Amino acid sequence: MSSPELPTEAPGPDVPRWAAQPTYSNLGEIRAHLLPAKACRSRASGSLSTDQESSPPPLPKKTLARTRSLPPRVAGTPSPNPGQPRRRFLGSLSVNESWAGAHKAGLACSPANLPFEWPDAHLDLSLRDLSRLEAVDAALEARQLKGLHTMHARLKARLLGGHPGPCHPGHSFRLLDRSPCVESGDTLYYRMVRVDEEAWHVLAAKVPKPGTKEPHPWGLELQASLPPHFNLQGLCGLVPEGALPDTPWRGPVMLTAEVPERTVAQWLAEVHAQRPSELAWAIALMLLQLSAALEHLEDRGAVLTELRPENLLLAVPRGCPTHGPPRLLLADSGHARPQPPGLPGTHALQLGRLLHELLGPSMPVATPLALGLRHLAAQLLHLRPSAAQTRCALQTLLWGPGPELNSHTAPLGSWLRVRRTLLVLHLAERAAGGEAPGLEDWLCCEYLTEATEASLGHALALLWH
Structure with a gap:
């Protein structure tokens, strides 16, 4: 967790309190900037004259459209209040910034972030291509995948941001x-x-x-x-x-770097009151994160000799609510050894036993996900897949495709395109309602940006063959 130096006093007036009070601006100051400058208006202060002829004629009445009369803040425009530093607008409505910002947001953002405000050429489609459905589909699919990559990268930066770095003598x-x-x-x-x-x-x-x-x-x-x-x-x-x-x-x-909240063993002792479907989902998300950590170790030629629930840590992900899915941390690297050559799937036996322990004898198999997890546990002990293959199987259990597409002739590419579209729409609907994406959204983005028809086929074969 990173933050400025420990505060010693209450925040000053420049600190925004978006949830409690909106920011208001002086309309008189803004209107003064809108009136045209006139050379004849120069007059000594205090020389108030009663001569009506010497006064300038009254300004013509004009109806000012607010969306036009309140220009947006752009670089180089002075603040209406010189004594107050200009702050970046964060969310609360303010008369001097939010109206104009809503209509001229393109001036404050890079063009790459606002493709809808650009000409049709941004679609990379010619007029002839617009009449060919396959060309339109290919352009939309490419743009959709690029958007998912962007969302995944931004979520990763938020969830992994603020790493404290190494210690030095000045600490x-x-x-x-x-x-x-x-x-x-x-x-x-x-x-x-x-x-x-x-x-x-x-x-x-x-x-x-x-x-x-x-x-x-x-x-x-x-x-x-x-x-x-x-x-x-x-x-x-x-x-x-x-x-x-x-x-x-x-x-x-x-x-x-991370402060743990509990261990997996402690979590397991506290969640028996949860509904079976919620418990199976939480177990699958934790095992997915564990397989990602083990995949990272296997890629570097390491194997962990012990996987125990009491040594697996859980923490609240940065920027996420405390009631959401926890972040799993593999902390037992002191038990790591060089991986023996020619032995793939060195963690499969331990993962299978751990999954059986997490599911427990009381977990009903009525839910499809619980049934799939039990089947995966048996496959881990029998086929001994690598941690990367286990991670793909868990992603498939969580977000599809289901066993009904388990065939060589199944349209897995079409399923993948539809699933990506639904995820983009789902995230857009939640963002429009003010809900920030969290850990589960990031993990699903990661799955759908990496998945291919071949990887989906291998995961289905591991699970259901």
Whole structure:
């Protein structure tokens, strides 16, 4: 979590309070800018004359159209109030900016973001192509896929943004709580604040439990060398010994970028009251994120020797509501080893057993998703697919296609085009209602931007053959 330096006083008047009060402007000041300048209007202040002939004739009455009389703010236009810095309009209606901004938004945005305000040539279609349905379909499909890539990239930037980076000697530290926020199988996590001259970050101190096995140095070096990944715990360095007085631990400890909320084992003990369909959906989303983390490790020639619910962490994704799907963090890199050559699917057995444990004996198989998860667990133990293949199968269980398209002659390409169209419409409808996309939307965007007819066919074959 990243934020400016810790505030010491209440925010000043320049801080927008969009939910509580709109921004209003002085209409008199705006109208003064609209009146034409006249040379004969120069008069000494205080020389008020009663001579009506010397006064300038009255201005003709004119009806001013508000949408035309309130020009938009563009670069180089002075603010009506010179003493107040110009702020970027964020959402609340203001007379001087929102009316004009709604009609002239193209002046404040790059042309690439507003294709509908550009001529027909932007469609990359000639007049002859408009009469050919296949050319129109190809242009729309390409533009749709490009839009999904853009949405996926922007959501990823929001969900992964604000990474605190490594520690340096100028940092100072503060312990927020003397009791751990989360206790995993091998580790205690304490909330901390790291402060430098420009920013502060809420991080977690990762303190090994007494008597736990020493982590393997190869796995720790691997974790420290990996670039930031949404489902892998990120390290930010060490809290030096003596940097904090009277800590609940001794010696230097590692700092992690994300503060966990609970473990998967704790979550599983709390969710038995959920409906079976919601529970199966949440399990599938968590296992999807876990398979993405394991795929990242397999791509780098690493295998995790232990997968346990008590060592899998859950955190609230950045910019998402707390009641939404959690972010899963794989934090057990000390148990990573080099992957033996020629053994694909090294995590399949552990994933299959973990899925059986998450579903539990009491999970009914009446819902299609629960039935599909049980079938996937059996396939993991039998076929031993890679983590990438497991991730594709979980995406298919969550968002389709269903088993009815499990054939070599099924129109998977047509299904994919329709599914992309429905996702774009779904996100647009929610955005029009003011709802921001979240973790599940990003994961679905990722699926539909990467999916091909071949990958859909392989996922269906793994699930239902």
